[in-house]
Amino acid sequence: MSMGLVFIAIGVGTASLVLGLALFTALTVRRAETLAPPIGCFIEVDGARLHYLDRGTGPVVVLVHGLGGNLRNFYGLVDELATTCRVVAVDRPGSGYSTASGEHPTLSDQAAIIARFLGRLGLDRPLLVGHSLGGALALALALDHPDCVRALVLISTLSHVERVPPAIFKSLEIRSPALRWFIAWTLMVPLGKLAQLATLKAVFAPELVPESFAVESGAALGLRPDSFIAASKDMMTVGHDLAIMAPRYPSLAIPVDVIFGLQDPILDYRAHGERLVATLPHARLQLIEGGHMIPITIPGQIVDWIKQAALRKAPASTIFTPRPRMSDMKTRS
Numbered sequence: 001m002s003m004g005l006v007f008i009a010i011g012v013g014t015a016s017l018v019l020g021l022a023l024f025t026a027l028t029v030r031r032a033e034t035l036a037p038p039i040g041c042f043i044e045v046d047g048a049r050l051h052y053l054d055r056g057t058g059p060v061v062v063l064v065h066g067l068g069g070n071l072r073n074f075y076g077l078v079d080e081l082a083t084t085c086r087v088v089a090v091d092r093p094g095s096g097y098s099t100a101s102g103e104h105p106t107l108s109d110q111a112a113i114i115a116r117f118l119g120r121l122g123l124d125r126p127l128l129v130g131h132s133l134g135g136a137l138a139l140a141l142a143l144d145h146p147d148c149v150r151a152l153v154l155i156s157t158l159s160h161v162e163r164v165p166p167a168i169f170k171s172l173e174i175r176s177p178a179l180r181w182f183i184a185w186t187l188m189v190p191l192g193k194l195a196q197l198a199t200l201k202a203v204f205a206p207e208l209v210p211e212s213f214a215v216e217s218g219a220a221l222g223l224r225p226d227s228f229i230a231a232s233k234d235m236m237t238v239g240h241d242l243a244i245m246a247p248r249y250p251s252l253a254i255p256v257d258v259i260f261g262l263q264d265p266i267l268d269y270r271a272h273g274e275r276l277v278a279t280l281p282h283a284r285l286q287l288i289e290g291g292h293m294i295p296i297t298i299p300g301q302i303v304d305w306i307k308q309a310a311l312r313k314a315p316a317s318t319i320f321t322p323r324p325r326m327s328d329m330k331t332r333s
Helices: 003-035 107-120 133-144 167-172 177-186 188-204 219-223 225-251 269-277 299-311
Strands: 041-045 048-055 060-064 086-090 127-131 151-155 256-261 283-288
Touching (some): 003 177, 003 219, 048 107, 060 133, 060 299, 107 133, 107 225, 127 133, 127 299, 133 151, 151 299, 167 225, 177 225, 256 269
Parallel strands (some): 060 086
Antiparallel strands (some): 048 086
16 A cells, blocks of 8 residues: 555544544533533523523522533532522633623723623622632622622632642643644543543542432533533633732731631632731631532532521621723733
């Protein structure tokens, strides 16, 4: 066989492999969305189409999920909170079933969208609860839109720049948009399926992964190309926003409850809990036994703390002073 025919055979084989992987990915997306369909409503907010769940009556609590997640991640909290509160859980722009127009929004851009979302629903200064990266978004919203939120509950929250990302998130560390797209549509699904159990064990450590998690949390949605791309972009851009946010933390005039698991393997409570609380004028830190996924592993305790914060009255002396937004402070290329 001539070298020309060899190269042709290799090219055809490679193209067939890529096409096969893309088809497998498309079938996986269809199955994931069948297993975990939208469970809430949709609303258009400045070009973003947000998926959200709205349950119960009473003091308003808004739940914001973390990296690569979706609103189903709060399945252990929503029903119990809804017995005494109005609970609104939202897919972050670009995550879950929420979409965003144009470029994937940065943390500050997502905060602006969520602030307008709160206004569209007529939610008057709710309690904002964020888990992990969702906590970073909650902080961004409180800094840039202080009149939109009454208090924060931050659970296992990313609050400062992580110079080296946790090992389980290394696959998201992709700078090239083209390479990110190629991996999302070819390698992500088969490799993600192979590594899924190990990844979940690492995220939940030292606690066990609940049997209910795979189905109830909509974990399969994270294998979709759009979810992978959004998570990669979130991880690659969040450090820039956090570097701008951190010096502004002392300006937060609202109550902030910070909850961390002492054995959290993803975000260390000293670097992100104690360090954050030390800079906030009205914050308190609650350290408990557990890992990063405490909203799922010990939902009862988390619900109790959220309810207490929701029923707590904001200080009457709280005065909001307009401050520069992150989007105004950073240099755009």
